[in-house]
Amino acid sequence: MSNSRPAQHRRVSERVSAIAESATLAVDSKAKALKAAGRPVIGFGAGEPDFPTPDYIVEAAVEAAxxxxxxxxxxxxxxxxxxxxxxxxxxxxxxxxxxxxxxxxxxxxxxxxxxxxxxxxxxxxxxxxxxxxxxxxxxxxxxxxxxxxxxxxxxxxxxxxxxxxxxxxxxxxxxxxxxxxxxxxxxxxxxxxxxxxxxxxxxxxxxxxxxxxxxxxxxxxxxxxxxxxxxxxxxxxxxxxxxxxxxxxxxxxxxxxxxxxxxxxxxxxxxxxxxxxxxxxxxxxxxxxxxxGDLSAVDEMKKAFDRRRRTIVSMLNEIDGVECPTPKGAFYVYADVRPLLGRTLKTESGEVTPTTSAELAEAILEAVDVAVVPGEAFGPSGFIRMSYALGDDDLVEGVTRLQTFLGKES
The missing domain is CATH 3.40.640.10 (Type I PLP-dependent aspartate aminotransferase-like (Major domain))
Known part of the structure; x- marks a missing residue:
């Protein structure tokens, strides 16, 4: 929609104003801010390996400096x-x-x-x-x-x-x-x-x-x-x-x-x-x-990602109303949560009935301190993305909280 205000009165250009914030970084930033404020937030938002850069790469940088x-x-x-x-x-x-x-x-x-x-x-x-x-x-x-x-x-x-x-x-x-x-x-x-x-x-x-x-x-x-x-x-x-x-x-x-x-x-x-x-x-x-260099350090990371991949898929598919296909690459799962939309959920501040995956993600963060990225960031509503590039203990704890909040299949 065109901004009809005179050009000299527009502080930010229309071109830049039209850009949507990076949803994945926004979720990650919010999770980190809440964690810094003392909440036990577990973030599944950022696509960032939790491993340090391999030593031989760091040493090359030190020498270069x-x-x-x-x-x-x-x-x-x-x-x-x-x-x-x-x-x-x-x-x-x-x-x-x-x-x-x-x-x-x-x-x-x-x-x-x-x-x-x-x-x-x-x-x-x-x-x-x-x-x-x-x-x-x-x-x-x-x-x-x-x-x-x-x-x-x-x-x-x-x-x-x-x-x-x-x-x-x-x-x-x-x-x-x-x-x-x-x-x-x-x-x-x-x-x-x-x-x-x-x-x-x-x-x-x-x-x-x-x-x-x-x-x-x-x-x-x-x-x-x-x-x-x-x-x-x-x-x-x-x-x-x-x-x-x-x-x-x-x-x-x-x-x-x-x-x-x-x-x-x-x-x-x-x-x-x-x-x-x-x-x-x-x-x-x-x-x-x-x-x-060779890919030996990458192979070690892959073993951890593979283990976490199997764990998160298995645990998410135990939740009533969640369908999570098994990914074959990267370090994300993309779970179908459309059956959860319209379902009433209990939070500390009362009952909520999310109708979009964005509302569901907000409810999850409020209720159990778990940060996920809603499908609206990537296309249609009704899905959530979760990165499994985080530690094994945090992954299990985070998905366990989801199971408790959303309910496991009987």
């Missing part, structure tokens, strides 16, 4: 050594023929997301976003002037969209398909054959694919990571987003990257040169150690 070379500006697209290492890693893991000139190092994955949409999307261009989606995607599209087009896939299809659903959403204004596997918020992993079919469909339609592969190394059971960028027909129309945050427990280091055709990287680097310039050199050196 002592090196005067890292005290100066460096090239906006990233340190040459890191761009080369990311290109080699992308060839190995994503099957995409990347060279250093195809790599742009960014201040975390979020900057890569924003710059990808800002570089590709003009006002009025449509971006197909499978839902449930990570809360930042549609906001980044809108900031670029684009139009997010949601395509919802529910738990009955394991939260995986089909080619037919994408075809039904396609219009003459479609410019980009966003693709994410393993998924945040659902933890779903597309099988290779479905990825190939979607990639070939996008290539046939002549649209771009932006693929977020930040959870590539976090898969479980028989699930395999496969990159849509490996579809040969997409070579000149695909952008890969990734980073060190999730795989190496480096959320606070703020190093992500974009891999794309050289002209797209050059344009995005030009944008970044006016926004932030180069990424912190010490963090880049740490990322270099991570990307060139």
């Amino acid at each position: 002592r090196d005067p070379r890292n005290h100066r500006y460096s090239p906006t697209p990233g340190l040459p050594e890191l761009r080369k290492a990311i290109a080699e890693k992308t060839v190995r893991d994503s099957g995409y023929p990347a060279e250093p000139e195809n790599v742009l190092v960014t201040n975390g994955g979020k900057q890569a997301v924003y710059e990808a949409f800002a570089t590709l999307v003009d006002p009025g261009d449509e971006v197909i976003i499978p839902a449930p989606y990570w809360t930042t995607y549609p906001e980044a599209v809108k900031l670029a002037g684009g139009v997010p087009v949601e395509v919802f896939a529910g738990p009955e299809q394991d939260y995986l969209v089909t080619v037919q659903q994408l075809e039904d959403a396609l219009t003459e204004n479609t410019k980009v398909l966003l693709f994410v596997s393993p998924s945040n918020p659902t933890g779903s992993v597309y099988p290779p054959e479905q990825i190939r079919a979607i990639g070939e469909w996008a290539a046939e339609k002549g649209i771009w694919v932006i693929t977020d592969e930040i959870y590539e190394h976090l898969t479980y059971d028989d699930a395999e990571f496969a990159s849509i960028a490996s579809v040969p027909e997409l070579k000149d129309r695909v952008v890969i987003l990734n980073g060190v945050a999730k795989t190496y427990a480096m959320t606070g280091w703020r190093v992500g990257w974009m891999v794309a055709p050289a002209d797209i990287v050059k344009a995005a680097a030009n944008l970044q040169s006016h926004a932030t310039s180069n990424v912190n050199n010490v963090a880049q050196r740490a990322a270099l150690a991570a990307v060139t």
Whole structure:
């Protein structure tokens, strides 16, 4: 809705005013604030591993901090050594023929997301976003002037969209398909054959694919990571987003990257040169150690995530009115709580009857000091996302509180 006030009377621009707050960070911030105030809050909101960054990565950063070379500006697209290492890693893991000139190092994955949409999307261009989606995607599209087009896939299809659903959403204004596997918020992993079919469909339609592969190394059971960028027909129309945050427990280091055709990287680097310039050199050196190192530390984290995954799914499915599919990737569960909506629940301040998952999340936080993220942050109401990247004891205690408050199946 347009603001009719004269421009000089508007304190904040319409563009920025229209941005929705990051719901996941808002939940995490509220949980931390309540905990600081003395309440025994257990937060399932933030997608952040509870492990420290591996020692060899920290040591690389310490050494880099002592090196005067890292005290100066460096090239906006990233340190040459890191761009080369990311290109080699992308060839190995994503099957995409990347060279250093195809790599742009960014201040975390979020900057890569924003710059990808800002570089590709003009006002009025449509971006197909499978839902449930990570809360930042549609906001980044809108900031670029684009139009997010949601395509919802529910738990009955394991939260995986089909080619037919994408075809039904396609219009003459479609410019980009966003693709994410393993998924945040659902933890779903597309099988290779479905990825190939979607990639070939996008290539046939002549649209771009932006693929977020930040959870590539976090898969479980028989699930395999496969990159849509490996579809040969997409070579000149695909952008890969990734980073060190999730795989190496480096959320606070703020190093992500974009891999794309050289002209797209050059344009995005030009944008970044006016926004932030180069990424912190010490963090880049740490990322270099991570990307060139082995995955043994990651494998240890995966064992813990897998154990917690099985526990949280089992316990949530004991709650009357909760259906929680077993995720095959990342570190989230996305529980269907639609049967709980309209049910009267007792809290210390009285009875409540939540009609949305947002109201349910508020009731849960008030009643039992457990913070979850409601489905409205990721698409339709009626679901909650819970991260299992927290300690085992807290996880069990938190879900036990939910069982007590919501009731277990008899």
